Amino acid sequence: MKILVLCTSPGLGGLELYAEREWQYLQQAGHECHFVIAGNGWLAQRNRHTSARIFHLPRNSKFFPLVNALNLARYIVRNHIDVVHMHWGKELNLAALAKRFSRKLFRHRVKLVYTRHMGITRSKKNFAHAFFYRQVDMMLTISKQVEKEARTWLPLAGDQIKLLYLGVADKTVDKPDCTGLPEKIRQSQFKVVLFGRIEHGKGQHLLVEAMAQLANRKLNISATFVGQVMNNDYFEKLKQSVKKYGLNERIAYLDFIDNPMAVMPCFDVVVLLTYCETFGLVLIEAMRAGVAVIGTNAGGVPEIIEHAKTGFLIEPGNSDALADALSRLYNDADLRQQLASSGKKRADIEFNSELHFNKLEHLLTAGEI
CATH class of the missing domain: 3.40.50.2000 (Glycogen Phosphorylase B;)
Structure with a gap:
């Protein structure tokens, strides 16, 4: 053929x-x-x-x-x-x-x-x-x-x-190399990451808003954005928001990573905040890598995540719900591990x-x- x-x-x-x-x-x-x-x-x-x-x-x-x-x-x-x-x-x-x-x-x-x-x-x-x-x-x-x-x-x-x-192919590694992460991220107790092109539809600003709430709650938490900048105006506004909320020491930006599954285990949670994601391949990558996930309850994402069983679903555009979900996983390591384990089992079989x-x-x- x-x-x-x-x-x-x-x-x-x-x-x-x-x-x-x-x-x-x-x-x-x-x-x-x-x-x-x-x-x-x-x-x-x-x-x-x-x-x-x-x-x-x-x-x-x-x-x-x-x-x-x-x-x-x-x-x-x-x-x-x-x-x-x-x-x-x-x-x-x-x-x-x-x-x-x-x-x-x-x-x-x-x-x-x-x-x-x-x-x-x-x-x-x-x-x-x-x-x-x-x-x-x-x-x-x-x-x-x-x-x-x-x-x-x-x-x-x-x-x-x-x-x-x-x-998704299983491209996890026995020992992830986290040395490429900025020092301020490596030193944080709880690490969140969003993989995706930097543009409004991917919702990076929602994670910034949630991070502002979590910083006020005195949680030792960081966020990393990984992906190409597709909209420079949006990126500049994003950085201005980070500065306004005093989050410069908690947030980092990395360029596109060819094999995200090799670095996903460096983080505690992978989030997908697209307003209506058609499917959400990055969630499957994270699940197969054994990392807990949070996604929006829209599009094809609910076909991947079973809420409170293999991850958390939040309503699109709701930074308050995102902050609450991250806070819950921050404070409950056993729940985080349970979601990650169940998510990996589901993704390994079905995706x-x-x-x-x-x-x-x-x-x-x-x-x-």
């Missing part, structure tokens, strides 16, 4: 790394797997020394990428690709046009599979959307919430939409990458598309 994994997103986060892992897995499974990525994106930089079956597309008009679609169609035909698997919503036009060009111009039939990583908030059944979605042979959704939205808002038949939870990629491989190759 000849498979093309398409991910032209220029950023570097969970979606992009997932596409890279899929490409690597399918190659190791014995398939001829190609990787098409943005020529000036982070994935290109990460794989700049790898030449095998990687094709770079230049950034083009995101609204009507005719030139890139034609180039992609030629690549598909030249390499006799059977299935294209795309991940980034903004490249649906590109993938759909490439599939159509492959058939109309070159008489080559290729299947298009679209994994929807983001939620759907409005109808896509108008004429323009319908044209592109007609090219999709199968849609995979990463949570029941997204599956429900897809069935409601997209012009696809019910049997074209399938649920496939994401999985491991081997199970996920085995199911994905079957869906892409078993002729069910």
Whole structure:
């Protein structure tokens, strides 16, 4: 089976790394797997020394990428690709046009599979959307919430939409190396971390507000933000809030970490504060790493965390509830360990990458598309 994994997103986060892992897995499974990525994106930089079956597309008009679609169609035909698997919503036009060009111009039939990583908030059944979605042979959704939205808002038949939870490989280490953490963080009694791009939707400001409350309660607690700065204005406001609350000695910022599971055990709690996270892969990473988690009670997060059993759920945007949850875990080490242990057991069984990629491989190759 000849498979093309398409991910032209220029950023570097969970979606992009997932596409890279899929490409690597399918190659190791014995398939001829190609990787098409943005020529000036982070994935290109990460794989700049790898030449095998990687094709770079230049950034083009995101609204009507005719030139890139034609180039992609030629690549598909030249390499006799059977299935294209795309991940980034903004490249649906590109993938759909490439599939159509492959058939109309070159008489080559290729299947298009679209994994929807983001939620759907409005109808896509108008004429323009319908044209592109007609090219999709199968849609995979990463949570029941997204599956429900897809069935409601997209012009696809019910049997074209399938649920496939994401999985995480066990990349924990026997002894985590915490020396890269700032001294002020290493010296704190209780360490909280938020992994994610620094932008308003990820909710870093909520953790700052909660930290202000916890500092007033005289708790020896710190917070670390790990991720790329995506919005400089937001980042500057975040730092101003930290200064206003007198939290400079309690809060640190680190850049993107390639293997977060290797450092997660350096912390006591991993929090995810997105207002409506589609799934929450970082929570699964933390659970598999044996760390207690707190997530927002929205989107796909409740499908991962069983409240008070494998972690805590709080309402989105509620920094008071976050402060209370962190205070409870700070004061009850036994509860924290119980949640971490139960969370790890659940994640190891239900959200491991081997199970996920085995199911994905079957869906892409078993002729069910």
